[in-house]
Amino acid sequence: MSADSATTSPLPPPPNTSEAASGTSTGTSTGTSPGTSAKGRHLGLALFVIAAAQLMVVLDATITNIALPSIQTDLGVTDANLAWIVNSYALAFGGLLLLGGRAGDLFGRRRMFQVGIAVFTLASLLGGLAPNEALLIGARILQGVGAALAAPSALALITTTFPAGKPRNTAMGVYAAMGGVGATVGLLLGGVLTDVLDWRWVFFVNIPIGLAVLAGTRTLVEAERHRGRLDIPGAITGTGGLIALVYGITRGGEHGWTNALTLTSFATAAVFLLAFLLLQSRTTHPMMPLRLFKDRNRWGSYATMLFIGAGMFATFYFLTLYMQLIQGYSPVRTGFAYLPFSFGMAAAAGISSKLIAKVPPRLLAGPGLLVATAGMLWFATLTPTSSYATHLMPAMFVTGLGLGMSFVPMTLGAVSGVAHEDTGIASALLNTAQQIGGALGLAVLSTVSTSTANAKLPEAASALYRALSTKDFPLMSRAGEAVTHGYTMAFIAAACMFLAGLAVTALAITAGKQEHTESTPPPHIG
Numbered sequence: 001m002s003a004d005s006a007t008t009s010p011l012p013p014p015p016n017t018s019e020a021a022s023g024t025s026t027g028t029s030t031g032t033s034p035g036t037s038a039k040g041r042h043l044g045l046a047l048f049v050i051a052a053a054q055l056m057v058v059l060d061a062t063i064t065n066i067a068l069p070s071i072q073t074d075l076g077v078t079d080a081n082l083a084w085i086v087n088s089y090a091l092a093f094g095g096l097l098l099l100g101g102r103a104g105d106l107f108g109r110r111r112m113f114q115v116g117i118a119v120f121t122l123a124s125l126l127g128g129l130a131p132n133e134a135l136l137i138g139a140r141i142l143q144g145v146g147a148a149l150a151a152p153s154a155l156a157l158i159t160t161t162f163p164a165g166k167p168r169n170t171a172m173g174v175y176a177a178m179g180g181v182g183a184t185v186g187l188l189l190g191g192v193l194t195d196v197l198d199w200r201w202v203f204f205v206n207i208p209i210g211l212a213v214l215a216g217t218r219t220l221v222e223a224e225r226h227r228g229r230l231d232i233p234g235a236i237t238g239t240g241g242l243i244a245l246v247y248g249i250t251r252g253g254e255h256g257w258t259n260a261l262t263l264t265s266f267a268t269a270a271v272f273l274l275a276f277l278l279l280q281s282r283t284t285h286p287m288m289p290l291r292l293f294k295d296r297n298r299w300g301s302y303a304t305m306l307f308i309g310a311g312m313f314a315t316f317y318f319l320t321l322y323m324q325l326i327q328g329y330s331p332v333r334t335g336f337a338y339l340p341f342s343f344g345m346a347a348a349a350g351i352s353s354k355l356i357a358k359v360p361p362r363l364l365a366g367p368g369l370l371v372a373t374a375g376m377l378w379f380a381t382l383t384p385t386s387s388y389a390t391h392l393m394p395a396m397f398v399t400g401l402g403l404g405m406s407f408v409p410m411t412l413g414a415v416s417g418v419a420h421e422d423t424g425i426a427s428a429l430l431n432t433a434q435q436i437g438g439a440l441g442l443a444v445l446s447t448v449s450t451s452t453a454n455a456k457l458p459e460a461a462s463a464l465y466r467a468l469s470t471k472d473f474p475l476m477s478r479a480g481e482a483v484t485h486g487y488t489m490a491f492i493a494a495a496c497m498f499l500a501g502l503a504v505t506a507l508a509i510t511a512g513k514q515e516h517t518e519s520t521p522p523p524h525i526g
Contacts (some may be wrong), residue, residue, distance in 0.1 A: 004271040011162070020082060027324055040297065048216065048218070049175075053213045056182075056210065061089070064089075065317060066424065067190055068086075071085065071199050080250055080450070084250070085133075086313065088140040089140040090436070090449060091141075092145050092147075092148065093147045094436040095242055096149075097151070097245075098287045098432060099231065102230055102287065103232065103352070106229070109157055110220050112150070117213050119250050120147055123140075124143065124204065127140060128203035134178075145353045152482045183342065184339070186452060187191035188336065191332065191409055192332050192335065194331035195330050196332075234280060235275040241273035244266075245269035245273070246262075248262050248266040251265060288345045288429065292344075292429065294363070295511060296508050297413050299508065300509040307437060307501030308410070309434035309435065310437040310442075310445075313438035313442045314445040314493075314497075326480050327384075337392065337396075341397065342400065344398065345400035345407075346404065347404065348401045349408055352408040356409055361410070365373040366506060369406055372403050372404070373502070375397075375398035375399030377491070380488045380490040402498075435494075448493045449487055451486075454482075458484055460479050460482035464479035
């Protein structure tokens with residue numbers, strides 16, 4: 001899942017804070033004096049702390065996907081609840097991301113970074129020890145809360161800790177690289193840990209990383225605090241409305257769309273989300289300033305990323321289940337099987353980063369989404385006996401290539417033309433859109449997959465697990481065909497998500513060539 005993916009951009013500190021920090025960092029020593037050497041080691045450790053924290057947050061978005069079949073078997077997770085292991089993290093992370101950025105402004109970014117990493121590390125311990133699905137989902141929610149508190153402050157701490165120029169540019173480059181590397185490392189590491197040790201180690205691995213990050217936070221320079229207050233009502237109504245909406249979609253697919261609790265969930269979501277919009281329009285310090293949606297290119301970028309997240313989460317989720325349950329891949333083989341996806345995304349992102357100054361965003365993102373749609377439709381032709389070399393591998397590369405072409409123009413489109421004080425929140429909204437889109441999309445696509453599979457064979461997924469455990473090969477064949485049919489229908493629905501993003505790009509995004517500026521956050525990759 002996203003993959004993950006989950007790189008964030010926080011509210012930037014005031015310019016004078018950054019300059020002051022730069023002066024403090026550089027000092028007055030010159031040459032190769034002991035003072036300069038000590039400052040170099042200080043900055044090196046600070047870079048490790050921020051990079052490790054970013055890697056941990058991004059890695060967690062994909063590392064859990066590889067372990068899903070093992071988690072389901074070990075804890076007896078129902079098919080309907082399996083998606084919640086992914087969605088609970090995405091909803092908490094995306095829903096509270098803006099609140100976390102605001103908390104860093106008010107209470108200190110280094111302090112909130114420390115609190116967030118501590119919460120994330122504790123949640124990882126609880127997730128690894130979880131004896132049942134309810135406690136595991138609860139731990140995933142707590143992980144999302146920790147990530148939402150820590151991630152917005154990480155990028156801002158670069159500007160206060162590293163002097164302007166080469167040191168800061170290097171730190172920005174490493175930070176951005178962790179976004180792309182983290183997704184790949186999560187897939188590979190998740191496979192190795194699940195295969196060699198146990199699925200619980202996909203959570204335990206965060207503990208030493210988190211403790212090392214906490215120990216090194218003394219090297220980070222605190223930013224100046226701002227006045228204001230937290231928009232707690234906005235956080236409650238916004239996140240609560242999204243959770244109710246996702247629950248209603250999931251329950252509707254399992255118990256029917258006229259079920260009383262399903263209808264109640266949708267009604268609750270409508271009330272909460274309407275209240276959220278009203279609060280944001282009236283409060284003095286809104287969590288999501290509605291003024292950012294006045295520019296068509298900006299809201300177009302948000303809407304496009306919402307659809308991209310919806311389709312991309314489904315790719316990781318359903319491909320992982322297909323490779324392990326239908327093709328019989330081990331977790332480690334599944335992790336390595338995703339490498340073409342990462343290669344395609346990295347290659348396209350590198351190319352689009354260079355072309356964005358010469359080509360309007362829609363002329364990069366539009367064709368990219370078309371290519372991603374083609375890759376998703378390729379997945380929709382999978383059968384239980386499809387070959388990796390001729391089917392899965394090229395389809396992964398094509399999909400990754402298309403998505404990589406889309407991320408950079410969407411990132412720059414989200415922050416282009418915003419006031420300096422709004423750059424961080426504008427970028428954070430883009431990441432929020434991807435996380436929320438992924439959660440909503442996975443809820444919809446899981447419903448599509450389950451209902452179409454069950455139409456071919458009642459309780460198809462349960463029948464497949466039963467056949468695998470009892471070696472009932474005739475039932476295994478029938479159930480495998482039904483479940484694969486469900487996955488392919490989900491891929492078709494994901495292709496429609498990408499096409500919807502393409503339509504928004506074509507109709508809403510009219511900006512010309514974009515340029516990177518010092519205030520532009522690193523591109524969000526996956």
